[in-house]
Amino acid sequence: MSHKLKDVIRNVSIDCVIFGFEKSSLEILLIKRARKPYQGKWALPGGFIKKTELVEAAASRILFETTGINNIYLEEIAVFDGIDRFPNWRVFTIGHFALVSPENYSLSAGVDTTEVKWVKIDELPKLPFDHQKIIDIALSKLRTRVRYKPIGFELLPEKFTLPQLQKLYEAILGKNLDKRNFRKKINKVDLIRKLKEKETNSKTRAAYLYKFDKHNYNKLKEKGFIFEL
Amino acid sequence: MSHKLKDVIRNVSIDCVIFGFEKSSLEILLIKRARKPYQGKWALPGGFIKKTELVEAAASRILFETTGINNIYLEEIAVFDGIDRFPNWRVFTIGHFALVSPENYSLSAGVDTTEVKWVKIDELPKLPFDHQKIIDIALSKLRTRVRYKPIGFELLPEKFTLPQLQKLYEAILGKNLDKRNFRKKINKVDLIRKLKEKETNSKTRAAYLYKFDKHNYNKLKEKGFIFEL
Known part of the structure; x- marks a missing residue:
């Protein structure tokens, strides 16, 4: 109609x-x-x-x-x-x-x-x-x-791998990021929690799954941060 | 018309x-x-x-x-x-x-x-x-x-005192700020330059005049920062 x-x-x-x-x-x-x-x-x-x-x-x-x-x-x-x-x-x-x-x-x-x-x-x-x-x-x-606020909660499944999170940032920024550098920075902001499970449908070596720390995610969303990539 | x-x-x-x-x-x-x-x-x-x-x-x-x-x-x-x-x-x-x-x-x-x-x-x-x-x-x-970007360049005269800069932030935020804490934070972001002159029309003890460091100001405006007050 x-x-x-x-x-x-x-x-x-x-x-x-x-x-x-x-x-x-x-x-x-x-x-x-x-x-x-x-x-x-x-x-x-x-x-x-x-x-x-x-x-x-x-x-x-x-x-x-x-x-x-x-x-x-x-x-x-x-x-x-x-x-x-x-x-x-x-x-x-x-x-x-x-x-x-x-x-x-x-x-x-x-x-x-x-x-x-x-x-x-x-x-x-x-x-x-x-x-x-x-x-x-x-x-x-x-x-x-993405440089001021955490991102990903609305875009990723509840459990995700670090390569998935990095790919999300790469897709948004339109450029490749250095893996070690990305992990160092993401760990520093204390945004995600490593789970005991690994992904199950991987063809290569299975990666650990992560979840967002909801409390810190919302706090950083409110307060903002500088996430230099 | x-x-x-x-x-x-x-x-x-x-x-x-x-x-x-x-x-x-x-x-x-x-x-x-x-x-x-x-x-x-x-x-x-x-x-x-x-x-x-x-x-x-x-x-x-x-x-x-x-x-x-x-x-x-x-x-x-x-x-x-x-x-x-x-x-x-x-x-x-x-x-x-x-x-x-x-x-x-x-x-x-x-x-x-x-x-x-x-x-x-x-x-x-x-x-x-x-x-x-x-x-x-x-x-x-x-x-x-004001929490993400430097501010003041458009609002203050070219030369200003630290009390003036603090008052600007206080006026925008609608609250009083601790003087020592404010100075510590403003010095940390490397945004202003102390001049050799002091203000001339002060009734109390004359304060030193400052200028914004244009290069750093514009860099921080572009990149953003977290200025927690």
Whole structure:
């Protein structure tokens, strides 16, 4: 079901950059548009705000209606204001982003979309509107964030290996990190706890599993730190 | 001169929280409104975006037209979206903030304003719209920022004393700081340089003057640090 233009504010919309991490890759959630403009093209999940709806509620509703993903915290990035970013009339869009673990969510194409899927960040198609710019700004925000706040809790499974954690940072930062140096730094911030179990599905030597120390994670998230990588 | 409603986007506006620091107090720039709604009330400088104008340009123009302040970098805070925040129809406003040294700017009331002045943050009148909320969010952003980034360059005169610098932090954080502890921490981050001069207009014992070390200041601004106070 599509929303009628008379029920929405026609010049203020929401676009969502949902980051996921799976099999060593940073991914972004895309939908295939069922509606003009750019019908049939892959794009970010988005839509117009309703006349009596707050921005945060609109962002959650639009993400849920277009992708089936519910109950996640969407954070405002910025307003995107290009005069011709929407081809028919001027639309300001409020970019939002979130980090999720894809395995925790089942996807279902809904309002104004025919398909929804995760796409690796280095395999994105050419996107309509200014969606590539919105992704670029979201990614730069995420890159800044990993230097001040712990990250990974929302993106990794509950138990993970050190190579997985390093791959997550590498995927976000877009560069390889030195293994010894990474481990030294991660140990220094006292963020993770080594478990007695090892991973079970490894083809090579099984690595130990780790968990985040929830108390320290939340404390560091609150207080911030400098994590120089 | 007032802008015609037909030239602006009637549901997207800008509001500016301009922080200044003078005589130990954190201040905010207010204008007296010459126009309905809330004609004659003190409020934040603000206005509507023009139809072919980008947000950043609109923010600079509006600040200049209403207060005479020109050429400062305004940073986007967030979108404020209350359904009834503007009494006549729904208006989303994009909050912006900036830090300036009041002595560097002369004020002049312009478009839609009859007066403009600096008001101490603890002496603000009851403000119309959601302007108090916008100030609260701007201030909380500023408080977070002083923990990660050096601050003061835009707010203090070129040469300043350690008591002045401490008072700036105290004004932003809204609490008194221990003098010895503050000095220890400020020395540790290697941000300021002691000069050979002392202040000249002091009634008590003259304190040494300091300058920011521009190179280190910019490096720390770029890299961030944790400045726990």
